[in-house]
Amino acid sequence: MKTVTEFPRKVVEFPDMGIVMPDGCRLSARVWMPEDATDDPVPAILEHLPYRKRxxxxxxxxxxxPYFAGHGYASIRVDMRGNGDSEGLMDDEYSEQELQDACDVIAWAAAQPWCNGNVGMMGISWGGFNCLQVAAKQPPALKAVISLCSTVDRYADDxxxxxxxxxxxNFGWASTMLSYSSRPPDPAIAGGNRWRDLWLNRLENQSFLLPLWLSHQHRDAYWKRGSICEDFSAVKAAVLSIGGWHDGYRNTISNLVTNIESPVKGIVGPWIHKYPHYAGPKPAIGFLQEALRWWDRWLKGAETGVEADPAYRAYVMDxxxxxxxxxxxxxxxxxxxTWPSANIKLETIELIPDGAKPAIVASPQTCGLAGGEYFPFTFGPELPGDQRPDDALSVCFDQPELGEAIDIVGAPELDVRLASDRPQANIAVRLCDVHPDGASELISYGVLNLTHRNSHEFPQALVPGQTVSARVVLDQCAYRVPAGHKLRIAVSTAYWPMIWPSPEPVRLDLSTATLRLPRRPLARGDEVSFPEPEGATPWATETIRQANSERHVDRDEKTGLVxxxxxxxxxxxxxxxxxxxxGSVVREIWTIHPDDPLSATGATHWTQTLSRNEWSVRTETFAEMRSDAANFIVSARIEAYEGEKLIFERDFEQAIPRSRV
Structure with missing residues (x-):
């Protein structure tokens, strides 16, 4: 990445600008802007997060x-209430309070003498979610958003x-947020003993969000609130949506470009859950330059050509x-x-010949260990590996060797007719690229709780032995399968540890299976290009302990547990x-027996440390989850230390009834 040190406008930084909400809660913002912004006002860009700006x-x-500020913007990074250096408490993700705070910050920014009255909002992941949700509330000053690695549907695609x-x-993120939100403000910002008072108040009111999320197992009003797919027309701001094929949020870009009525464009690269100017796998792109084109058009009224950009730009991976x-x-x-595109044609492939016996699918509970992380976050061993171990535990439908390369661009679908021997069953479908030597690379996957085959809001139990129809929609993808390779469609009844298993081992009898494959004419080269990545001067740090990631799969030959x-x-x-x-460390342990779905357990342990000179604090958070046939049983614990003294501890435990999940 090229480091830019000279900008059109000189930048001044405010490390702790207080923004007082109508209820008196002070939010802490780190703000960069041109030093002459009061004389020559600029648009503002807001990023509103719980992840600690300090x-x-x-x-x-x-x-x-600083890059945005140097190009004529006031860039505002706000700690959400209850996090980082801000006051108040956070009770849930994307709460009405959070979204109202963002609207109030936007109104505050627009009214400042250094702002020209136009505001943009951006963010990745949490910040990508809330900028879309805030846009749906239509605060008057909000003119444009850039949303990365986000969703339009909080239930079905989060x-x-x-x-x-x-x-x-769901469990992993609840335990992560328990840890993230357990930390105190920086005493250098919240001086005296105020930091301790804020910290203890935070700890005493800390929520363990898992029971809340598990209490809403269907697509009810809880999930509909904040899901902009409920009313895409509510979004009036211009939207630039960006994501990566190695991220968990692959579908949002297509959904937004298809459905948003305001100006909208989409970009999908080969990346994990990171901003694309420093993301991997490479190639990274000049995201900041692309963002400036968006901001300049919608916040400054400059003619930057973004309206003529293709609706959907995607990286087709080899x-x-x-x-x-x-x-x-x-x-x-x-x-x-345009998107959807007339260039994309659906190829129909029948996987089970007419008159053939049903394909019997009854996978061990350990099928799925080659699937990788739901959304890879580190530059480490989190991507899907060779799929052959999972293929061996699945029913596979191999297609003939390809005589020529094909480009798959879009969301494959599998329509099935099947019968289950249990009233509750999951099905997982993987589309794989099989190399001539047998190596199997994951292209895309989809999962379906078969009681949700007709509705996520009103599930219906299966009648054992009765044949039903279902459609499994795989994630959006863009992938070239070369000549000499084969396509494999692998079907299983388990996908651990991606999804929690059904309460009982399941057998599915597939009588028909029809794959619909989105094919695009073969691209001969780049059809669009981006500038090389650049950014402002990197963060200056001293490394105390190097980062490291480890992953191990072990089987106890005595108990059979994996x-x-x-x-x-x-x-x-x-x-x-x-x-x-x-500093921070997380340890996760996921355990299951191949023959017993009720043996599934998850456990996490996070350590967070903060220190400066003689001052140090530490939090240890623990969480566990298991289930029986009727309930999910969850527990958690927080321990907070000042120096080596335990100053706070709290335990959580709850059983939540299962409801066709």
Missing amino acids: DGTIFRDQLTH IHYKGGCLLLE SVRPARWHPERPGRWVAEQ RLSITDDFGEVRDIDHGLAN
């Missing part, structure tokens, strides 16, 4: 926000449920050897002026400027 998102903030199946990331991490994905950029152990040590660094050191 030590959490500072790496990416440092690359991004970390909670997928295809009506319970994602294990076939590669399966690996848990790819530093780079060869491929090419393609462009569709255990996936994950340790992500994010290291420890000290900020050269303000001296705050921060």
Whole structure:
């Protein structure tokens, strides 16, 4: 990445600008703007997050926000209430309070003497979600958003449920937020003993969000609120949507470009859950330059040509050897002026010949261990590996060897007619690229809780032995399968540890299976290009402990239990400027027996540390989840230390009835 140090306008930074909400709660913002902005007002750009501007998102903030400021913007990075250096409490993700706070910050920014009255909002993941949700509330000053790695449907396409199946990331993210929100403000910002008072109030009122999320197992009013797919027309601001094929949020870009009525464009690269100017796998792109084109058009009224850009720009990845991490994905950029595109044709492939016996699918509960993380976050071993171990536990429909390469662009679908021997069943479908030597690379996958085959809102139990129809929609993808390779469609009744298993082992009898494959004419080269990545001066740190990631799968030959152990040590660094050191480590253990879905357990343990000179604090958070046939049983614990003294502890435990999940 090219580092830019000279900008059209000189930048001044305010590390703690207080923004007082109507109820008196003070939010802490880090703000960059041109030093002459009061004399020559500029548009504002808001990023509103719970992830701590002081030590959490500072790496990416440092690359991004000064860059925008140097090009004539006031870039505002706000800690949400109850997090980082802000006052107040957070009770849930995307709460009405959170969204109203964002609207109030937008109104505040627009009224400042250094602002020209136009505001944009941006963010990745949480920030990508809330900028879309805030846009649907139509605050008058909000003219444009850039949403990355986000969703339009909080139930069907987030970390909670997928295809009506319970994602294990639901538990994982609840335990992560328990840890993230357990940390205190920086005493250098919240001086005296105020930091401790804010911290203890935070800890005493800390929510463990998992029971709340598990209490809404169907697509009810809880999930509909904040899902902009309920009314796409509510979004009036111009939307630039960006995502990555190695992220969990692959479908949003297509959904937005298809449905938003305001100006909208989409870009999908080969990336994990990161901003694309520093994301991997490479190639990264000049995201900040692309963002400036968007901001300049909608916040300054400049003619930047964004309206003439293709509606949908996607990176078609070449076939590669399966690996848990790819530093780079060869491929090419393609462009569709409209989306959905008339260039995409559905090829229909019948997987089960007429008159053939039903295909029997009854997978061990350990099928899925080659699937990788739901949304890969680190530059480490989190991608799907060689699919052959999972293929061996699935029913596979291999297609003939390809005589010529094909480009798959879009969302494959599998229509099935099947009968289950249990009233509750899951089905997982994977589309794989099989190399001539048998190596199997994941192209896309989809899962479906078969009681949700007709509705996520009103599930219907299966009648054992009765044949029903269902459609499994796989995730959006863009992938080239070369000549000499084969397509494989692998079907299983388990996908651990991506989804929580059905209460009983299941057998499915598939009588028909029809694949609909979105084919695009073969791209001969890049149809669109982007500038090379650049950013502002990187964050200056001293490394205290190097980061490291480990993943191990072990089987106890005596008990038969299979255990996936994950340790992500994010290291420890000290900020050269303000001296705050921060470190974090998470350990995860996922255990299951191949023959017993009720043996499934998940456990996490997070450690967070903050220190400066003689001051140090630490939090330890623990969470566990298991189930029986009737309930999910969850527990958690927080321990907070000042120095080595335990100053706070709290336990959570709850059983939540299962409801066709």
